[in-house]
Structures are given as C-alpha cells and as structure tokens.
Amino acid sequence: MHSLLALDIGWGTTLAIKTVIVLMIIPAGALILGYTFLLKMMSHMQSRLGPMDPGGFHGWFQLVGDGIKFLQKEDIMPAESDRRVFAMAPAIVVISTFLIFLVVPTGPRLVVKDLDVGVFYALAVSSLSVIGVLMAGWASANKFALLGALRAAAQLIAYELPLLLAVVGVVIQAGTMSLQGIVRAQVGGSIFGLDFFGNPYIFTQFVGFFLFLVAAQAELTQTPFDMPVAESELVAGYMVEYTGFRFLFFFIGEFGTAFAFAALAATMYLGGWAIPGVTGGLADLLGPVVLFVKLMAVAFLMFWVRFTYPRLREDQLQALAWKYLIPIGLLNIIATAIIKVAV
Amino acid sequence: MIIQNIFFWVLALAMVGAAIGVVRSQNVVHAALYLVVVMAGAAAQFILLGAEFVAWVQVIIYIGAVIILFLFGIMLTRAPMRGETSLDNDQRFPAAIVSLFLAGVLGTLLVQAFGKKEVVISGAKGEQLLHVGKAATLADSIFTTYVVPFEIVSLLLLAALVGAVVMARRD
Numbered sequence: 001m002h003s004l005l006a007l008d009i010g011w012g013t014t015l016a017i018k019t020v021i022v023l024m025i026i027p028a029g030a031l032i033l034g035y036t037f038l039l040k041m042m043s044h045m046q047s048r049l050g051p052m053d054p055g056g057f058h059g060w061f062q063l064v065g066d067g068i069k070f071l072q073k074e075d076i077m078p079a080e081s082d083r084r085v086f087a088m089a090p091a092i093v094v095i096s097t098f099l100i101f102l103v104v105p106t107g108p109r110l111v112v113k114d115l116d117v118g119v120f121y122a123l124a125v126s127s128l129s130v131i132g133v134l135m136a137g138w139a140s141a142n143k144f145a146l147l148g149a150l151r152a153a154a155q156l157i158a159y160e161l162p163l164l165l166a167v168v169g170v171v172i173q174a175g176t177m178s179l180q181g182i183v184r185a186q187v188g189g190s191i192f193g194l195d196f197f198g199n200p201y202i203f204t205q206f207v208g209f210f211l212f213l214v215a216a217q218a219e220l221t222q223t224p225f226d227m228p229v230a231e232s233e234l235v236a237g238y239m240v241e242y243t244g245f246r247f248l249f250f251f252i253g254e255f256g257t258a259f260a261f262a263a264l265a266a267t268m269y270l271g272g273w274a275i276p277g278v279t280g281g282l283a284d285l286l287g288p289v290v291l292f293v294k295l296m297a298v299a300f301l302m303f304w305v306r307f308t309y310p311r312l313r314e315d316q317l318q319a320l321a322w323k324y325l326i327p328i329g330l331l332n333i334i335a336t337a338i339i340k341v342a343v
Numbered sequence: 344m345i346i347q348n349i350f351f352w353v354l355a356l357a358m359v360g361a362a363i364g365v366v367r368s369q370n371v372v373h374a375a376l377y378l379v380v381v382m383a384g385a386a387a388q389f390i391l392l393g394a395e396f397v398a399w400v401q402v403i404i405y406i407g408a409v410i411i412l413f414l415f416g417i418m419l420t421r422a423p424m425r426g427e428t429s430l431d432n433d434q435r436f437p438a439a440i441v442s443l444f445l446a447g448v449l450g451t452l453l454v455q456a457f458g459k460k461e462v463v464i465s466g467a468k469g470e471q472l473l474h475v476g477k478a479a480t481l482a483d484s485i486f487t488t489y490v491v492p493f494e495i496v497s498l499l500l501l502a503a504l505v506g507a508v509v510m511a512r513r514d
Binding site for chain 1: 372373379396399400402408411414418419477
C-alpha cells in the first residue's frame with residue numbers, strides 16, 4: 001500500500017497540488033455545511049422540507065445556484081465608502097480561513113505543512129479575520145455596519161482567550177503543538193491500560209472540548225452569539241452594504257471557518273484522521289474520509305446549538321467569556337498539568 | 344542564502360513603504376491598516392530567521408490583538424468615515440530627528456554585535472541545525488536560563504493591568 005502515494009513528483013508539482021486542494025476545500029466545505037445544516041437540517045427541525053427542486057435530489061444544487069446568482073450581480077459600493085478598504089475586507093476574511101487549513105492533517109502523510117507550532121498557528125491566522133470585519137464595517141460608511149463591526153471585534157477578542165486556554169489543555173496532554181503530533185499522541189494513548197482504542201482527548205479533555213465549542217461558536221458569530229450580524233437590530237451588521245461576489249466571500253468565509261474549526265476540534269479531541277486498526281498507506285487513503293465524518297459530527301453539534309438557542313444580550317455575552325469560560329479554562333489547565341506531572 | 348537575502352530585501356522594502364504610509368497617511372484608520380502590513384512584515388522576517396514561534400506570537404499579539412484594539416478605539420471615538428483630516432502637528436520635525444537618532448543607535452548596535460555572525464540553518468547534508476524556532480527550545484530557555492527576567496516581566500505586566508483597571512474605575 002505504501003507505494004500508492006509515494007509517487008515521485010517534484011516539490012513544485014507538490015506545492016501546486018497542495019495549493020489547488022486547499023483552495024478547493026474551503027468553498028466545498030462551505031457548500032457542504034451550508035447545504036446539510038443551514039438548508040436541510042434547520043428546515044427539518046422547523047417541520048418543513050427546505051429546497052427540494054434544484055438539482056433533482058433534495059435540492060442539493062440550491063447553494064451552487066445561489067453562488068452563480070451572486071456572481072452575476074452588479075458590484076455595488078456605497079457612494080460614501082472607502083473603496084479600497086471596502087474591496088479588500090472580504091478577501092482578508094477568506095484568506096484567514098484558507099490559512100487555517102495548511103496545518104490540518106488528513107492522514108499520516110497527507111498534510112500541507114506539519115508545523116511545529118501547528119495549533120498556535122491555526123489560532124493566530126484565524127484571528128486575522130477580525131481585521132477584515134473591522135475594515136468592512138468601517139469602510140461601508142454606514143452606522144449599522146460600524147456598530148456590527150465594533151460588536152464583532154469586542155466579541156472575537158473576548159472569545160479568543162477561552163479558545164486558546166481550551167487548546168492549551170490538549171497541548172499539555174499531547175506534549176506538542178503540532179496537529180500531527182496531537183493525532184499521534186491520541187493514537188498511541190490508552191484508557192485505563194486499554195490501548196486498542198487509543199485515547200481520543202474528548203474523554204480526558206471534555207471540559208476543553210466544551211470550552212472550544214462554545215468559544216468557536218462565538219468566534220463564528222453564530223447564534224446564540226450573533227450580535228454582530230443581529231438582523232433585528234443591525235440589519236446585517238458589518239455585511240449590510242455588501243452584495244454580489246463580495247457578499248459571497250463573506251458567506252464562504254463564515255461557513256468555511258465553521259468547517260475549519262470543526263476540523264480543528266475533530267483533530268484535537270476526536271483523534272483526527274485516525275481510526276483503530278488502520279495504519280500505513282490505508283490510513284492515508286481513509287484519513288480524509290474519517291476526518292470528514294468526525295468533522296461533520298462536530299459541525300452537527302455546532303449547528304444544532306445555532307438553530308436552537310435565542311440570542312444572548314451583549315453584557316451576558318461578555319460576562320460568559322470573562323466570568324465563566326476563562327476561569328474554567330484556567331482550572332482545566334491547572335488540573336491537566338497536575339495530572340500530567342503526577343501520572 | 345541568496346534566496347533569503349532577496350526575500351529579506353523585498354520584505355524590508357515593503358515594511359519601509361508601509362511604515363512611511365503610517366506616518367504620511369491623512370486618515371487614522373488607513374495609518375492603522377498600514378501598521379498591519381508593517382507588523383506582518385516583521386512576522387515574515389522572524390520566519391526568515393527560523394524563529395517560527397516568535398513569528399506567530401507576533402501575528403496573534405500585534406495583529407490579532409493590539410491593532411484590533413487600536414482600530415476599535417479609533418472607530419469608537421474619532422474616525423472620520425469620509426474625508427481627510429489633517430493629522431500633522433508641530434512636533435513632526437523633533438520626531439523625525441529622534442527617530443533618525445534611534446534608527447542610527449539601533450543599527451550601529453546590531454551591526455557591532457551581530458555584524459559578522461552567520462546563522463547556519465542547515466548543515467551540509469541538509470539536516471536542520473537551528474532549533475531556535477522550535478517552541479520547546481524557546482520554552483526551555485525561558486523557564487530555565489531566563490526565568491527571573493520572565494517572572495519580573497510578568498509581574499510588571501500584571502501591575503500595569505491592575506493600574507489600568509484602577510485608573511479606568513473612578514469611583
């Protein structure tokens with residue numbers, strides 16, 4: 001099986017292939033999440049069918065059609081807007097999403113670049129999207145957009161800390177920040193001496209997993225943390241003046257980032273590409289599929305919460321982050337460190 | 344090493360251009376956005392030196408937090424959504440002299456200290472010799488060799504933090 005992927009190709013070709021795959025993953029992931037959860041799951045939770053006609057089978061073509069429609073629309077910019085900043089903002093949001101995928105491993109050898117500081121890198125580049133959001137809100141020259149952007153910045157900064165603290169627990173337990181290393185640590189781990197199953201960190205880091213999901217929900221500005229785009233107060237927040245393909249960029253950025261965070265959570269807490277009993281070349285082949293299944297399970301949780309809970313108030317949002325999540329995260333780190341040293 | 348040099352100069356020129364943009368811009372928000380480019384350039388220079396972890400710390404702290412707070416503050420208070428305000432003031436000539444002096448001092452210091460040193464990143468067989476960028480190496484040196492300065496800096500930051508809270512709460 002090993003020779004299957006060990007083709008002799010130059011680094012230029014490898015780089016090109018990797019680039020193309022990463023460029024395709026985000027829109028594809030955004031489409032899959034958007035269709036599965038936003039269109040179908042939410043509809044069924046609300047006792048309706050959702051789109052049924054486009055594409056023939058349960059309306060699977062609906063979002064592709066929407067995308068084509070967005071591309072055809074007129075490119076409108078408000079007269080008062082700051083044109084260059086306005087145009088750059090959606091690109092920055094999408095680029096920060098693309099960059100996360102460089103370190104997510106989909107197999108023992110299937111990873112764009114296994115950085116030594118993998119997790120830290122992923123969280124660092126995901127924080128870049130805030131700049132894009134602020135730029136969008138300010139350049140729109142619209143008070144709703146500016147308010148939305150300011151809310152988004154306050155929220156994203158507040159929830160970056162619980163996100164980092166949640167991840168630190170995993171890093172301590174695995175002893176490495178490389179995502180590939182974290183997967184290997186989970187494969188090699190054991191639960192009460194049983195090493196057949198490995199040790200997916202959801203069992204030992206369940207507090208971290210919970211923190212990560214809550215903070216990721218806030219980072220994605222999904223309900224119950226969707227004040228930056230709250231339609232009943234701010235129309236659409238920082239996106240209010242955007243239309244056509246620039247709006248499409250924001251849409252892809254939103255669902256692509258959800259895809260990326262789900263992939264990170266699946267890698268760190270559910271064992272990533274690994275399933276018991278599969279090693280070597282077969283793991284390279286099955287890895288992407290396994291990771292995708294785990295990722296969809298995490299995404300299901302995230303969207304289930306999104307479609308279930310009502311919006312928090314702004315002060316409740318900040319209180320949740322600073323008064324509850326951050327202390328819990330710190331306690332989790334202390335507990336993990338003590339157990340790591342003691343055992 | 345040639346490629347590193349080329350990239351160094353490309354990045355350096357971009358950074359200098361953006362830095363000039365920061366001080367020349369007539370719009371506060373544009374100045375802050377130029378500062379993002381400067382910070383990103385600094386992070387890229389760290390990567391060029393093999394200091395990967397420091398580079399991403401630069402990104403998450405300066406771009407992800409400090410500049411966001413700048414933009415946040417500017418937008419909440421005095422950002423003109425349109426039109427340009429004059430940002431020049433009377434102190435620009437003394438400021439130019441001070442910054443030239445500072446650049447001279449730092450430049451001389453760096454050349455005197457490290458001018459002849461060459462950082463060997465990979466050996467003859469392509470093996471990695473430089474481990475500075477590894478987070479574990481960095482952590483080892485922070486928590487063994489430099490543990491006292493590290494703790495003092497943490498204490499200083501904590502004091503600044505508490506001080507800021509005290510100043511902000513006037514009651």
